[in-house]
Amino acid sequence: MGLVESVVGSSSTAARKRSEWVWSCCCLMGGFLVLLLLLTCIGAVLWLVFRPHSPILSLQALNITSLTVKQMTHGKTAANESSALLSMNSTLVFSATNTNRFSVSYSAMILNATYQDVAVGHALVAALKQESNSKVMVSTVLIVDKVNLNQFTGIDILKDATNDHLPLNLTGIVDTHVHTFGFKTPQLQIELRCAIVLRYHELQLASKQCGTNVVH
């Protein structure tokens, strides 16, 4: 009986010791977990406050000084074989909106103008650095210099000009960097796409729809 008791007794002290050990280990682990949770929370808050946002680019205005679509007929009779010559002189104003708490730098951007996937001209937007939480305007000149559109596209653009509804696409890719606490974040490549419609006779912008998306 006594033997059994002492065995039970010693096993219960061992169990208590073990439970104490488990308890302090639990305490340590618990403390560590709480600390980890706290750090995660702080990290999440910092991330929410300071995380880099992609800047937003858009077309604000387009001033057309000249726009002509000329029919070019080859031969004497073939009304079908008309190609067209497109010329345009315009000023484009883009806006860049930086919602970051840091400044953003942009590389220069080549903006391609296309009509039905045919490149008709390009504009160069200069590199710039933008302050935190700001919106800036940059302007550039788009010149289309007597671009020959073949008989198929030519017929379409002649129709569009007559209908006073001439659509063009503008596409450009720009490299951006957010400057966080004095160092540059990895480059973010942004694509700007605008679908615009011009009023041929009034030399005005009828509509514009722009979107930016992150390429990588």
Ligand SMILES: *[C@@H]1O[C@H](CO)[C@@H](O)[C@H](O)[C@H]1NC(C)=O
């Ligand atoms: C565009 O035209 C408008 C009115 O015609 C003028 O107020 C504006 O300054 C022009 N913008 C540019 C960039 O030429």
Ligand SMILES: *[C@@H]1O[C@H](CO)[C@@H](O)[C@H](O)[C@H]1NC(C)=O
């Ligand atoms: C022009 O093309 C249309 C269809 O493509 C054809 O029906 C018409 O006869 C053509 N006209 C001339 C003058 O070639």
Ligand SMILES: *[C@@H]1O[C@H](CO)[C@@H](O)[C@H](O)[C@H]1NC(C)=O
């Ligand atoms: C485009 O228009 C501007 C303003 O009218 C003018 O100064 C410039 O010479 C024109 N450029 C071309 C290539 O026609």
Ligand SMILES: *[C@@H]1O[C@H](CO)[C@@H](O)[C@H](O)[C@H]1NC(C)=O
């Ligand atoms: C502009 O791009 C869109 C989408 O890629 C296309 O569906 C449309 O035909 C293009 N318009 C012109 C005028 O090139």
Ligand SMILES: *[C@@H]1O[C@H](CO)[C@@H](O)[C@H](O)[C@H]1NC(C)=O
């Ligand atoms: C613009 O055109 C140039 C030359 O054709 C081409 O290298 C570039 O990739 C084009 N950019 C975009 C955004 O399509």
